[in-house]
Amino acid sequence: MAGSLSRGRRCVLLLLLLCGFGVVLFRLVTLQVLQAAELSVKADRQHQKTVTLEGARGTIVDRHGKILAMNVEVPSVFGVPNTLDSPIKTARQLSPILHVRTEELERKLRQDRSFVWLARKMDPEQGRQLDRLSLDGIGVVMEGRRFYPKGPLLAHVLGFAGMDGEGLEGVEHRYESHLRGEKRMMVLQRDALGRTVFPKGMTEGSPTSGHSLTLTIDEVIQYIAERELEDAVGRAQAKSGTMIVLDPKTGAVLAMAVSPRFDPNTVSALSPDRWRNRALTDAYEPGSTMKAMMAAAAIEERVVRPNTMVFGEHGHMTVANTVIHDHERLGWVSFAQVIQKSSNIGAAKTGMALGQQRLYRYLQAFGFGQRTEIDLPGEGTGLVRNPRDWGRRSVASISMGQEIGVTPLQMVAAVAAIANGGLLMKPYVISEIRDADGHILRQIPPQTKRRIISQETARSVTKILEGVITDGTGAKAAIRGFRAAGKTGTAQKIDPRTGSYSATRFVASFTGYVPTDNPQLAMIVVIDEPQRDAWGGAVAAPVFSRVGEQVLSYLGVPPNEPVMLAMTSPRS
């Protein structure tokens, strides 16, 4: 047949074929060589998808590894309004799942936008319900949500993280750089249907999670402290309360409770006043608890000895044209009794014998007027004025805990120094930082700031403070079977209207440690504006006793006074 074609026709056919191949070749060169770079970028754009992945925020655990805060991926739902046929129908279907009013959802879905959030960080079950519904124009993405499984427990220390996962308060804020997960961009290959095939470059891996923090806090001790504090604040109809439990030998915070509590899972509905950690931000006039430090300074400086006799002026003494009163009309008493009976006159006299400069030096040595440098944000300095600004009565006033502002944390750290034999320890709440695989990155050891008093002085002050509980104002702080030491405090608050001391508003406190021969716990209880009995010995001391008894039992600390075996035999 081919042979029958004329030569002319064959030439035309060949020419046509050559032209065809020429066109193909030209197009090939245009696409593969001339437009190669531009088209390659276009192709990549269609085949590849760049996503930002963020590693999970680190977990926070107590000293026994119990989870206090952790991230869980939860669904967030969005809409693509300009692809919806019937926004009202979609809104009706979503409303019962998202627990949002139909009208509100419809308003969002009618917007002239290509993306709108409908609900963020919902419960996982809501996400599963949405998946089953499979609505067009509605999408679900997973986002990390912070959970605080213990609810209000330790909320003032933990703080909380915001909607976008950034730490806003407490440990969450202070250790943001450790807790935050790594952010990483990843390029995924997509097929014609938009499905992900595999990441470009398999070695990229997923972003690493944030570091985990181990606290010095013990969940059980924290629970006991919060329960007893809440109970005391409720019974006294007080405005608020604070309690701190420290290990006096290391400065490790075992519990830090603030009443009223709040739930960090639902923090958006609360005012900032509610989540402020009063234990380290709010300064108060300590009242008679300051006499413990004054006694330590006076004994260390050999101004007095525990058996030095002091005249109590029968309850009235004039200093700088003002009268100092005692609640008990004392005559000659020993210095130990001055502290045990909480004599203002005895404390003022001892303070004046110590003198302005030495008193100020010891206030600074005990850490008043400075931050303790605890690893929590927002710590206050309290208020210790420069001696240049002191009035004629200031030495007497400060010796009995007036004209000075301290935070509960400063006070318990100072008392812990007497408990441990004279060393001021830096309080701390984080003991370990671990990476996402659980390897320890950093261990935070106890830090000694300085020696304030000698061990001998500390022992003398401890004996005096034991007397406060056995024979003095702190009888209700006694813990059966254990020798405890401490000091009561009842301070009048300044009335902001008159600028003078209020006759009705008080701060009742108790601070001490137990057992005295080998202190395991240093504690402070501060009750703000108790409405019934305002005395520290009546309102705060019982909390010290109840918490101490339960925590010592929980820690398995043997009592000072052994009980004979015969007493334990069961009765028939």
Add this chain to the structure above:
Amino acid sequence: MKTVAVFVGFCLVLVFVWERVDVVRIGYEIEQLKRDKTALERQRDELRVKVSALSASDRIAKLATEKLGMSLPQQGQIIVVQSRPSDVHPSGVVPVGLKVARNYVPSGRL
């Protein structure tokens, strides 16, 4: 000879195409496994939060007091028995201090 060369060439093309298809298939499998892994990790985290919430001291104390009728031992109801030197076992091991908690009931029952 020509036929063999064409056949070998055809086989090589087949192997190449099969390899490419297999790479894509394995890519899908890897992605599916990754999704499964993420879902399981998510479930694990949800369960960890749940365990933590259920083991909260607050909740346990509430259940103990309200459902089981338990109460905290009052003063004097915890008796700690300390070991004495005579209690030391011949092996040299000192017995651990024993804690006895008993709920005193007026009828005399323990």
